[in-house]
Amino acid sequence: MIVSFLVLLSAVIVSGDEPRLAGFTASSSTAERQWEQKFRAIPSPGNMREYMKLLSARPHHVGALADKQNAEWILGKFKEWGWDAHIESFKVLFPTPKERVAELVEPVLYKAKLDEPVLAIDPTSNQKQEQLPTYNAYSIDGDVTGPLVYVNYGLPDDYEELERLGVSVKGAIVIARYGNSWRGVKPKVAAEHGAIGCIIYSDPHEDGYFVDDVYPDGPMRPKDGVQRGSVMDFASASPGDPLTPGVGATENAQRLDLKDAKSLSKIPVQPISYGDAQPLLAALKGAVAPEAWRGALPITYHVGAPEKAGAAKVHLVVKSNWDLKPVYDVIAKLPGAVEPEHWVIRGNHEDGWVNGAEDPVSGLIALLEEARSLGELVKQGWKPRRTILYCVWDGEEPFLLGSTEWAETHAQELQEHAAVYINTDGYGRGFLNLNGSHSLEHFFNDVSREIADPESGMSVGKRLLLSQIANSSTEDAKKELRQRGDWRAAAIGSGSDFTSFVDHLGIASADVAFSGESPDGIYHSIYDDYYWYTHFADTDFAYGKALAQLAGTAVMRIADSDILPFEFTGQTDTLRTYLDEVKKLLRDRQAKVKEQNQELEEGLFTAVNDPRRPRIAPKHQEVPPFLDFSPLENALETLIQSALRYKRGIDGWALSSAGDLEQINAAMIQTERQLLSADGLPRRPWYRHMIYAPGVYTGYECKTLPGVREAIEQKQYEEANQQISETAKALLREAQAIDSATQVLTHDKH
């Protein structure tokens, strides 16, 4: 009986004496918990289902009638729910297809269909008149003919491999498979190597039958399904309207000539299905593609022999209508009662490539249920301490048009007022997936432990931590996670509307979703629609409810906390791993070059060469020099100490005067801002965050410590040293901002 008694007792303690929420006083914590509980009871899967049905009923891309109608309907809903809402509009460059041809002209003729068939069982797949054809937005116009070369994912390493195989893409049209990068990186790298055109196809290995059954029998891409999408080179230049980089695309903004726009592709690009790709790939001769390059089509993958007689040749035509189109952002506000000057911002986009049920409507309906629920709370008397902004962005798909133009327009206000930006952009079943500023990692860990996972019965936080343990490949990594107790947030890259907030404006941001259990092969096709979503994704909207609960709880808690809930020891713990990574990157490159040079000298490449499948030996290379990482080591050590002092301060904190709170919170919202460098990153000044940036050659994927890391990757060692210094300065600035908060927090004790 003793055991049961203890269990009972501990249960009582937990429920009756819940720990004080970080950044709250004892009494404000209790009140907050009560409001949050009320909030989490409100979101309704039934509502979400209705919203999705309505918002995905017709194609709603930029310029579509349904795009505008959706914005207006959403505006009405916000108003109905008690929000102060309006639409803010911009005028942006949005090309749409005028001519599209991709055809094999030698050794046999095959004209790609470039068309996704209507499926009788899928009631919205037949809206042919309103659907945007399959294309890659911001491909330049072109009409080119040339030999075809298969380039795998079309990334820099792939071209190194082609060089070893003796194949040049100069004057050729490349065919790359989707995956492993932002799609705009593929034509960028192809053009850098002299290609004149680029075809991107969906290999069944990535999102077709290799993964699961194909639609409509399963969730994966059918033979003729095509992934539309933007190929804007946003990571080298900037996202948003290509004609107004760095400023809002308002009606009268100064616009570049089209020819001066930097973020368009350099060569024409066209996406195709695997049904259309197979005859093209099957026509290739030359070397058999390396094993890692082979997809799941029932053919032998060859890379092509562009200089041989009879080589496969392709004719590619891409022409667009280069029109300016309106985008409609819906901006809704709940004013703060105590600190109205500090804003918590929440966003999800509304536009889709076609019907866009998963992308973006699934995330949007969670946001809408949050907004409705928060409106309910206000009616019941809840008064958020800070101002809350809910934003529904337009034009995310072409690439972050609505959010970037709004952020650029309101840059100064945002840098003064914004505390946090929380983004969603579609979700599925499975595990919490959070990419974000690491000063928010511990906060989201806390929130995630209060949200019930619909499937496992445990909290979404516990489920995520356990899944990270399961996915760790070493015993050490498992042990570390168990000791840490907090799951790890991934670094925030790009690919959705948080980009301007974090990378350009230095606003602590997070992108949240559930994912991992609902494979999706309808991305950016006409089949991403209500029928698909309600058969293969979160069919009962249980995870939609969990997402609304999670994001809404986070918004409330940030809005209501007496002291903004940033936490920096988790951040420095992660920064330590990034610094170790870049040091290892250099060491590994040194070792690799040394090894390769030795292999050249000892004749190893001659030894392993098969004269009937020849590979050209790599060239002798200079061994990368050692770099002076000490400024970054010292700065990180300073930041670690600042983080620890602040943590001790906040752990022991109970109450402050209003004036002190004002000073502490003002310092807190500036901590992430200190990570910006005024000059921005080399060759891309729009990107100013020294910890996170989309990689120039990855796009979606974050390069952490990007100035240092990309300089090493690109063999710019002078620049690497200079970026070490700039990054160190940013860390020291953040340490100073934290220290100023700590000082106020603990001044009674001095």
Place this chain on the structure above:
Amino acid sequence: MIVSFLVLLSAVIVSGDEPRLAGFTASSSTAERQWEQKFRAIPSPGNMREYMKLLSARPHHVGALADKQNAEWILGKFKEWGWDAHIESFKVLFPTPKERVAELVEPVLYKAKLDEPVLAIDPTSNQKQEQLPTYNAYSIDGDVTGPLVYVNYGLPDDYEELERLGVSVKGAIVIARYGNSWRGVKPKVAAEHGAIGCIIYSDPHEDGYFVDDVYPDGPMRPKDGVQRGSVMDFASASPGDPLTPGVGATENAQRLDLKDAKSLSKIPVQPISYGDAQPLLAALKGAVAPEAWRGALPITYHVGAPEKAGAAKVHLVVKSNWDLKPVYDVIAKLPGAVEPEHWVIRGNHEDGWVNGAEDPVSGLIALLEEARSLGELVKQGWKPRRTILYCVWDGEEPFLLGSTEWAETHAQELQEHAAVYINTDGYGRGFLNLNGSHSLEHFFNDVSREIADPESGMSVGKRLLLSQIANSSTEDAKKELRQRGDWRAAAIGSGSDFTSFVDHLGIASADVAFSGESPDGIYHSIYDDYYWYTHFADTDFAYGKALAQLAGTAVMRIADSDILPFEFTGQTDTLRTYLDEVKKLLRDRQAKVKEQNQELEEGLFTAVNDPRRPRIAPKHQEVPPFLDFSPLENALETLIQSALRYKRGIDGWALSSAGDLEQINAAMIQTERQLLSADGLPRRPWYRHMIYAPGVYTGYECKTLPGVREAIEQKQYEEANQQISETAKALLREAQAIDSATQVLTHDKH
């Protein structure tokens, strides 16, 4: 001019003052080098081409007319070349197909064709009357119907995965893909799990279009190509004639009843092509197969849902003619002049599944050119010190019938007389590939440095060492190989005629080939023929010549050396890695079980479970106990010291009396014999070697320190301790044999 002078000088030194060959005196070394040079000038690619054309002209499986004709033609050749040759015949059980049906009966009908089509371009593919149909020899007879389950490679781990997926094969027919094990392991493991039938197919991922173009455009298996082959369970029982285990299958040998034969499969087995497999696999429902299980067919691989209504169901009929057939071994001898009682044995088989140009004729023609060349040398006055036996085995394909019956018949003589057995069994272009007793590793390193690689211009030894460096995944492994200077030999498993010699009789053996550059997808099909070989493999027989040079030089040098060229420090260096491996195996299993038990307790399996794709959590397991490896550590240390003493002795050796040589060589030929245990391995006493054995669940692949390793793998920890002790005793016996040679070698110094 100084540079040229030095180059000239060093060239003179090298050719004029070559190092003394190990085991030779200064003068016998010089003579040996001259004879070897003469030998290596003789083998002719043109002859090999002619032999291949003739020997692969018709199907020559056991019982075929061409099988007997080939043996007689070879016998004639040996005699013509001056050898003392005869045919030795045995009578063996060799089943041939009477009835074969594999058909999908639900949810749709599909009757597998089980037929390889004639190709107009391939002149021997039309010999339908003489071709053995596609079948798996030693499948028991059966007529079964049951639900179909896909089991990946059909190995024990695959069934653990099926258990996690909640799928049982009890009462089912399994379909497994070829690869990753001896094919007979697949029905064995299936039967152990309750399956009633087994289909084995060739997935295009392993030897079809995924790898390269398919025949006749390329070297790989076409859609309807089938891999025939034996499914004898030789590793659990013994190879050779199933009716006469352990004794020669002579005319009047005592034979088991068919029902008592232990090495037949337990359930009916039938091989099929990927053309026939696709409809069967496509009909499967149930869980999507784990990613590593998916092949290259353009379908979604499912594992099947045998207990659900409407599950795919298969009807399988296999019936054979269970006849006794003759096999014809050709045995040819050159008598030794000084030590006729010590034999060097060289072998390759003659029988093929159909025309068998690559397997085995390519290896056989190298052996024949060696025999012709050695005959030439004898005519020129060469007298081998020891006796040389050249053996052409019959019945290798059903499984080592000719070599096993011969070895069992002559077991006692062989244990007394055999110094070394050298095997080949087909070859292609590329790298030297040597599996063997590690006491021969250094010797073959020496030989390999004298054979020119036809492609790279360097020696085949240097090429192999550099390729092993290239394939090493760590810097440490690369560094170790560079310091070692000798390439590493792989441990000798099974799959060809060396098996009886090394595993049963303890004769130091090596299996040599060239491979790695000529992918082969015609294995055991009607397309393994002269047309295929001369278009896609060693088309100019340049590697055939190199193989004859390598194996022939090895035979000569072993036959002529004053002291047999065994070297034991390389062996102990390798034994150290095996002992470390088994210790790590235990540690890893302990860690894995502990981790898994912890994961069960913390709810990890609940956390990662997707209820729509459920996986059953593994069961709590006992953590494996610690074992006492010290007997093996101590024995290895003793052997290391013996190896070092012998090495010092032989390095300083210059001359011995005839009597001393006799003693030393008698000890040398017994060193490998000492590694046999009288009791053999647990549950398979035919296998007596304590260092090498084919794995019970791998077949081809060697399990080193098999008694210990398999006991740990099979969780028999008592047995592991006992096998540690048995293995330690074997090492100590070897040390003693080496010590007795060292004593004689160095007795002048005592």
